[in-house]
Amino acid sequence: MNVTRKRKIFIILCTIILLLVVLYFILVNFLVSAALVPSFMRKLESFQRITDESYAALVQTSDIQVNHQLALKETGEWLETVESQKLSAITDDGYKLVATEFGTQDESVDNHKWALVLHGYTGWKEEMYPFAYWYYEEGYHVIVPDLRCQGESEGDFIGMGRTDHYDCNLWLDYILSQDPDAIIVIHGQSMGAATALMMTGEDNLSDHVVAVVSDSSYTDAYSMFGDKVKEWFYLPAFPLVDSARLILLLRGGYDLLDASALDAVAKSDTPILFIHGAADVMISPEMSKELYDAATCPKKLLIIDGAGHAQAQDKEPESYYGTIQEFLKEYVHS
Numbered sequence: 001m002n003v004t005r006k007r008k009i010f011i012i013l014c015t016i017i018l019l020l021v022v023l024y025f026i027l028v029n030f031l032v033s034a035a036l037v038p039s040f041m042r043k044l045e046s047f048q049r050i051t052d053e054s055y056a057a058l059v060q061t062s063d064i065q066v067n068h069q070l071a072l073k074e075t076g077e078w079l080e081t082v083e084s085q086k087l088s089a090i091t092d093d094g095y096k097l098v099a100t101e102f103g104t105q106d107e108s109v110d111n112h113k114w115a116l117v118l119h120g121y122t123g124w125k126e127e128m129y130p131f132a133y134w135y136y137e138e139g140y141h142v143i144v145p146d147l148r149c150q151g152e153s154e155g156d157f158i159g160m161g162r163t164d165h166y167d168c169n170l171w172l173d174y175i176l177s178q179d180p181d182a183i184i185v186i187h188g189q190s191m192g193a194a195t196a197l198m199m200t201g202e203d204n205l206s207d208h209v210v211a212v213v214s215d216s217s218y219t220d221a222y223s224m225f226g227d228k229v230k231e232w233f234y235l236p237a238f239p240l241v242d243s244a245r246l247i248l249l250l251r252g253g254y255d256l257l258d259a260s261a262l263d264a265v266a267k268s269d270t271p272i273l274f275i276h277g278a279a280d281v282m283i284s285p286e287m288s289k290e291l292y293d294a295a296t297c298p299k300k301l302l303i304i305d306g307a308g309h310a311q312a313q314d315k316e317p318e319s320y321y322g323t324i325q326e327f328l329k330e331y332v333h334s
Helices: 003-036 045-056 061-077 125-137 162-167 171-176 191-200 221-231 237-252 261-265 286-296 315-329
Strands: 082-088 096-100 113-118 139-146 185-191 208-216 273-278 301-303
Touching: 003 221, 061 096, 061 125, 082 171, 096 125, 113 125, 113 171, 113 191, 125 139, 139 171, 139 237, 162 191, 171 286, 185 191, 191 208, 191 261, 208 315, 221 237, 237 301, 261 286, 273 315, 286 301, 301 315
Parallel strands: 113 139, 113 185, 185 208, 208 273, 273 301
Antiparallel strands: 082 096, 096 139
16 A cells, blocks of 8 residues: 555545544534523424423323412412512623512511522523412512523523522622612522522522522532433433533533532522422432432421422422421521
């Protein structure tokens, strides 16, 4: 084999390897967009399939359905009468975030109770209004935001709690600008719960945050991304998730490994109530148990039998809200 032929073979092999690398990173870019960019997700045929599969994974018992419809009806009636206003804030990187503020039915000067209520992955603020209604009935002012890149809020990528837990400080700042004596509870569901937990791990978290209700949180975004790559796209987590970390760091400005509620609760001193449905197949209840075990703060764990993902309030509303009420009595004094 002469030198010229060897050189041609070498060039061909290098070209093939380069093409494979390019194709691989195109695939990783696609996966990042398909998982974390709602506008891109909606263009995919697979998005409807994933949505249908996620709905099918919920528990469909009659009691859950009846309680859910009742909550929506009562919330709808409340929305027709309650005073509310639209809020906006600008993040450090220039995105406009939007939230709804609900006034309190208790207008006494001594009422300083506030609740910040956070939705989940690919969610929006309106789906959290039943929780806002409950806090309103308990005498709280309530702020319900659309998290970054979801609902009416701007952004390039869903933050998986990492960017969101910084963004939510803007709403804390707003609350304190309105009420310097505010006593704040953060209630999050799914990714919103992970966001709330990540907030508790920050040294500069406002002392006005007195408790967190974490409903159906995951331990960390890295693990969740790996699970969903396998579940939704039938691809191996390794090495795709580590490659996605790099792409997301370059495109989205954050590392999936840093989006860890588990690391946060291990250094938190904010009281936390962990809630999870025992029949959750989207985020395992073992994750809430792991978070509970790792937490160094005052804590309580409630597992609701027969509840799927984010369905605990519909499976056993009296136990769900009653436990929250009893937990908060110890920390909220207004």
